[in-house]
Amino acid sequence: MPVLVMKFGGTSVGDLDRIRNAAEKVRREVERGHDVIVVVSAMSGKTNELVGWVEQTSPLFDAREYDAVVSSGENVTAGLMALTLQEMDVPARSWQGWQVPLKTTSAHSAARIEEIPRANIDQKFAEGMRVAVVAGFQGISPEGRITTLGRGGSDTTAVAFAAAFDAVRCDIYTDVDGVYTTDPRIEDKARKLDRIAFEEMLELASLGAKVLQTRSVELAMRYKVKLRVLSSFEDTDDNSGTLVCAEEDIVEQNVVSGVAYSRDEAKMTLISVADRPGIAAAIFGPLSRAGVNVDMIVQNISEEGRTDMTFSCPVNQVARAADAMEKAKAAGEINFHGLVADTDVAKVSVVGIGMRSHAGVAARMFDALAAEGINIKVITTSEIKISVLIDRKYMELAVQALHDAFGLDKAA
Amino acid sequence: MPVLVMKFGGTSVGDLDRIRNAAEKVRREVERGHDVIVVVSAMSGKTNELVGWVEQTSPLFDAREYDAVVSSGENVTAGLMALTLQEMDVPARSWQGWQVPLKTTSAHSAARIEEIPRANIDQKFAEGMRVAVVAGFQGISPEGRITTLGRGGSDTTAVAFAAAFDAVRCDIYTDVDGVYTTDPRIEDKARKLDRIAFEEMLELASLGAKVLQTRSVELAMRYKVKLRVLSSFEDTDDNSGTLVCAEEDIVEQNVVSGVAYSRDEAKMTLISVADRPGIAAAIFGPLSRAGVNVDMIVQNISEEGRTDMTFSCPVNQVARAADAMEKAKAAGEINFHGLVADTDVAKVSVVGIGMRSHAGVAARMFDALAAEGINIKVITTSEIKISVLIDRKYMELAVQALHDAFGLDKAA
Numbered sequence: 002m003p004v005l006v007m008k009f010g011g012t013s014v015g016d017l018d019r020i021r022n023a024a025e026k027v028r029r030e031v032e033r034g035h036d037v038i039v040v041v042s043a044m045s046g047k048t049n050e051l052v053g054w055v056e057q058t059s060p061l062f063d064a065r066e067y068d069a070v071v072s073s074g075e076n077v078t079a080g081l082m083a084l085t086l087q088e089m090d091v092p093a094r095s096w097q098g099w100q101v102p103l104k105t106t107s108a109h110s111a112a113r114i115e116e117i118p119r120a121n122i123d124q125k126f127a128e129g130m131r132v133a134v135v136a137g138f139q140g141i142s143p144e145g146r147i148t149t150l151g152r153g154g155s156d157t158t159a160v161a162f163a164a165a166f167d168a169v170r171c172d173i174y175t176d177v178d179g180v181y182t183t184d185p186r187i188e189d190k191a192r193k194l195d196r197i198a199f200e201e202m203l204e205l206a207s208l209g210a211k212v213l214q215t216r217s218v219e220l221a222m223r224y225k226v227k228l229r230v231l232s233s234f235e236d237t238d239d240n241s242g243t244l245v246c247a248e249e250d251i252v253e254q255n256v257v258s259g260v261a262y263s264r265d266e267a268k269m270t271l272i273s274v275a276d277r278p279g280i281a282a283a284i285f286g287p288l289s290r291a292g293v294n295v296d297m298i299v300q301n302i303s304e305e306g307r308t309d310m311t312f313s314c315p316v317n318q319v320a321r322a323a324d325a326m327e328k329a330k331a332a333g334e335i336n337f338h339g340l341v342a343d344t345d346v347a348k349v350s351v352v353g354i355g356m357r358s359h360a361g362v363a364a365r366m367f368d369a370l371a372a373e374g375i376n377i378k379v380i381t382t383s384e385i386k387i388s389v390l391i392d393r394k395y396m397e398l399a400v401q402a403l404h405d406a407f408g409l410d411k412a413a
Numbered sequence: 414m415p416v417l418v419m420k421f422g423g424t425s426v427g428d429l430d431r432i433r434n435a436a437e438k439v440r441r442e443v444e445r446g447h448d449v450i451v452v453v454s455a456m457s458g459k460t461n462e463l464v465g466w467v468e469q470t471s472p473l474f475d476a477r478e479y480d481a482v483v484s485s486g487e488n489v490t491a492g493l494m495a496l497t498l499q500e501m502d503v504p505a506r507s508w509q510g511w512q513v514p515l516k517t518t519s520a521h522s523a524a525r526i527e528e529i530p531r532a533n534i535d536q537k538f539a540e541g542m543r544v545a546v547v548a549g550f551q552g553i554s555p556e557g558r559i560t561t562l563g564r565g566g567s568d569t570t571a572v573a574f575a576a577a578f579d580a581v582r583c584d585i586y587t588d589v590d591g592v593y594t595t596d597p598r599i600e601d602k603a604r605k606l607d608r609i610a611f612e613e614m615l616e617l618a619s620l621g622a623k624v625l626q627t628r629s630v631e632l633a634m635r636y637k638v639k640l641r642v643l644s645s646f647e648d649t650d651d652n653s654g655t656l657v658c659a660e661e662d663i664v665e666q667n668v669v670s671g672v673a674y675s676r677d678e679a680k681m682t683l684i685s686v687a688d689r690p691g692i693a694a695a696i697f698g699p700l701s702r703a704g705v706n707v708d709m710i711v712q713n714i715s716e717e718g719r720t721d722m723t724f725s726c727p728v729n730q731v732a733r734a735a736d737a738m739e740k741a742k743a744a745g746e747i748n749f750h751g752l753v754a755d756t757d758v759a760k761v762s763v764v765g766i767g768m769r770s771h772a773g774v775a776a777r778m779f780d781a782l783a784a785e786g787i788n789i790k791v792i793t794t795s796e797i798k799i800s801v802l803i804d805r806k807y808m809e810l811a812v813q814a815l816h817d818a819f820g821l822d823k824a825a
Contacts, residue, residue: 076482080481097559
């Protein structure tokens with residue numbers, strides 16, 4: 002029978018009633034002739050409680066024990082979901098990561114999936130089991146310890162199972178009904194997209210749209226898994242939600258698909274850096290080792306052997322970044338006259354695979370912002386994305402102006 | 414290094430502070446030169462919460478899923494305990510049942526331990542780990558599913574590890590400071606025993622003293638594991654608590670060691686049963702199949718081919734017992750004139766290995782009860798125990814009278 006993967010996040014299994022509601026959706030897919038692999042998160046709040054206990058116990062915790070503790074939340078949901086399905090006369094059983102076994106690297110708390118052997122679950126499907134309920138977010142290391150995939154790892158678990166079992170689709174049930182052209186809390190004309198390309202979803206995910214975890218989209222793109230985002234709190238059918246799919250499966254396409262934003266950014270400028278070959282490595286090496294996630298980078302034109310170097314990073318990493326720079330200066334690795342941090346900036350981006358074939362997107366973006374009197378501080382572009390750093394107070398205005406300028410309230 | 418097993422129950426690990434307190438006791442034993450196996454229960458209340466969820470989800474639950482869900486509580490405590498010990502610079506790691514692996518039968522929710530291979534934990538001890546923190550109450554079936562040992566199974570886990578690792582002792586830390594001559598809530602002169610024989614502890618445990626799980630005492634007796642019950646909330650040393658040990662390790666011994674009671678008993682009498690060979694089997698077979706735990710049995714002298722048959726069982730099984738009897742009558746398996754249930758009785762027992770070598774214990778017991786005007790309804794005896802069924806309203810009085818009559822407030 003064709004295999005369908007269905008994933009339910011923490012709010013979708015937040016209590017026994019919600020688990021029953023989710024199980025009802027699973028039962029319907031079984032009746033429609035699917036063998037189903039259900040991937041479940043912990044009941045909402047549970048993982049945070051467990052993480053809190055670990056951090057209170059041991060601020061610099063052993064990640065192996067962290068994983069052993071926090072993975073337990075998913076085990077509870079998996080068992081309860083299997084029992085709920087059994088009550089509905091659907092043959093189901095739960096699988097913990099080590100039972101599948103979902104094999105991962107040993108990078109505890111941020112492990113990567115290495116392999117999902119199909120034999121155990123396939124055998125149960127052959128024996129008449131119709132639903133394998135899998136505890137998301139967890140696996141087993143080569144040493145036999147429990148690993149976790151990092152926060153949001155249940156999305157990745159679901160996509161990996163869809164790839165391993167050649168699933169017809171991977172449905173991600175969540176508390177929103179799909180992917181929007183932008184955040185409806187900021188722009189009330191935001192429109193739900195029926196389809197979005199993997200590449201676009203990747204940009205939106207990494208830009209702060211919290212619908213899907215970035216790694217799950219990467220994985221879906223690599224293995225061509227049809228990924229769908231839809232609501233667990235509404236009646237749904239085959240046309241519900243947003244399908245994340247390959248570019249060629251999208252017929253009608255706006256030039257720009259969405260406007261994303263990231264609120265808590267900071268801009269840091271190293272003033273009058275002594276310029277020499279390798280200076281970028283000398284700056285960004287220490288930042289990387291200090292755990293600073295550098296995003297945008299701009300280097301001014303060098304004059305008389307000195308230059309200004311500007312980069313952006315999350316606002317809560319500014320102190321760490323400044324510390325790393327001062328230490329590198331003290332060690333003689335770099336030389337600069339001053340360090341200026343602007344902690345009142347935000348990033349706004351337009352994303353769309355249509356940009357590849359349409360010129361003038363950047364100009365239209367800059368015009369729209371200029372018309373609102375919004376000053377652009379830093380610009381970066383990729384093939385399908387243009388991002389600008391602006392004063393944070395203009396962020397909402399910028400999102401609305403761009404949504405309007407690219408006609409995103411109307412379908413292509 | 415000599416291995417010590419330490420077990421902490423739910424209240425002893427009820428929150429992070431209590432886990433730290435327990436870890437402090439473990440650390441002291443490590444400093445005294447022990448390799449330690451710590452067996453932990455779930456934080457108090459957690460298992461009940463999980464059981465509640467399972468029962469609400471599925472009244473006739475699949476025991477395999479029940480086990481997968483309820484075992485998660487111990488996993489959390491095990492990880493947190495390992496982290497707490499690491500914070501104290503004690504090399505420790507957690508072990509879930511399947512990681513040891515603690516091999517059990519497939520009797521889910523009531524599995525029996527089959528084998529605890531030492532290799533994995535021994536290897537870690539050899540590499541310098543000083544504490545193996547084991548999640549109690551759980552194991553793995555031959556089919557690779559998670560099993561649990563039944564409520565209170567963490568005591569059994571601890572004793573089984575002590576047997577497998579030739580431990581010098583198995584210390585059961587709990588919320589009482591030892592085994593008492595009787596319940597101090599009923600008799601304020603109750604005295605903590607320094608030592609008690611396995612056989613006596615077994616009788617007390619099965620009679621309702623909730624300090625240790627019966628199976629754990631059986632296992633300790635079989636494998637000659639020195640078992641100690643002591644408080645996790647007091648400062649403790651080698652002389653704390655009560656040592657449960659072989660008879661020959663007890664030098665001074667009262668004739669009677671303790672007075673036990675069981676409050677919620679019922680007495681049922683089948684009136685005028687048609688007596689014939691095999692009638693006992695015809696009565697107690699159906700009761701057993703109906704899940705009735707028959708305890709005491711008395712058969713009157715048979716007259717003219719008919720007899721009265723009296724037995725006791727827990728008061729909440731009376732309806733089930735009556736139903737089984739009426740069905741057996743309807744099926745023609747037995748024949749009786751009436752069925753009388755007395756649901757206001759309690760059982761009081763005196764226990765002591767000294768009875769083996771002392772006559773007159775029964776007479777002293779019956780005299781003491783008679784002196785208080787307490788009527789005895791049923792009597793049963795074993796080699797080291799005498800139990801009587803009496804009206805429930807006299808239960809406390811009987812316990813006090815017997816405690817006094819056998820001089821239990823004074824050490825031997």
